[in-house]
Amino acid sequence: MRLLDQWLNELPPSHRILDLGCGPGSLPIKLSGLNVTGVDVDSKTLANNPNPAACAESHNLPFANRSFDLVIAHHTLEHFRDIPGTIREIRRVLKPDGRMFVTVPAGSSFSDRLYRLLLCGGGHFQRFSFESLISQLEGTGLHLAARQDLFSSFLFLAKRNFVSAGPVPRRMRWLGTLPSWSFSFARLFLNLATRAVDGCFATRFSLYGWALAFAPENVSPQVEPGTWNVCMSCGAGFSEPPTERIAWLLYRCPYCSAANYRFPPHRD
Ligand SMILES: [Zn+2]
Known part of the structure; x- marks a missing residue:
């Protein structure tokens, strides 16, 4: 997403990024060299993460209030069991001028339905519609700044x-x-x-889901060309x-x- 690329290019070196549900590290090329901290409930995947990372649930983050400038949840929200708790924690650990980038599958897409059918749910606990997702994520106090359709x-x-x-x-x-x-x-x-x-x-x-960028400013969201x-x-x-x-x-x-x-x- 162009807006995320712009944010990352302009991010001062001291600013901190939280990679929420990081596994071995999200977006390794885009986030290389930046001040990234990961968190994941699966301790085994953290061994291969190049960044400092903690083992914790998304609804109980081991970080201080207002300690991050950008939260990235890259294909992870659908795997979290407690979305309201996760949103409360994102709101708590983000600075007042912090931002958030999220990618998720559309719960009604052919791709996600086939994935769940073949892999017995495949660890997807959440099934999002666009409207419900935006409504829930704006519970962080942020507003949708850009959206992009992702294809499978x-x-x-x-x-x-x-x-x-x-x-x-x-x-x-x-x-x-x-x-x-x-x-x-x-x-x-x-x-x-x-x-x-x-x-x-x-x-x-062929739709997979959406990439969504959230910022403190309440402006008309940009619609970027789909992948x-x-x-x-x-x-x-x-x-x-x-x-x-x-x-x-x-x-x-x-x-x-x-x-x-x-x-x-x-x-x-
Ligand atoms: Zn490739």
Whole structure:
């Protein structure tokens, strides 16, 4: 999101960022070199986090009042059990002029429904609609400053997600016996099919969710172009296809170098 990039570029080195539900570290390229503190309930994932990080629940943060300038919740709110408690804690630890950046799946999207069906919920405890999400997040005292639609590359369709002892329902375990190429084929098919249908009939089958930026000022929110092109290997999304082309219809992902089909600009 352009507004987040602008905020990060202008952030003084002393200003602190809270990576809420950090795992091994959110947005590692964008946040590299910044003053980031992570927090996650899963202590095992913190071992690979390059930043200082605490093990705690999102509704009981081990930080002082007004200690952060920016809170980032990158694909994590849907995993939290206590959203009102989390919002109270974000409000408490943010400085009065602090800001917040959130990405979440749309609870009604085809992508999220398929993910929950195949992975027995997949650890998603929350199912957000846009209006309810904005209403809840403005409980932090902040206002929506920018929004961007995020589209799916159906990255969860990977063999590794069906062969572990993870949350795969018994009726879906047979998927783990399929060859890896069948998952790649399914991902490619869904990427092409959902974008073709959405492009022709103005539907939203390829929608994943939203990126949302919140700031203290109550202004008319910016609407940024959606991430119509999403890497099928690493999940990085682009509102404009990356410029490095491999062939006429293929681009190379600047983050993981994977080849991806290049979708033409999307009309909302
Ligand atoms: Zn990639």
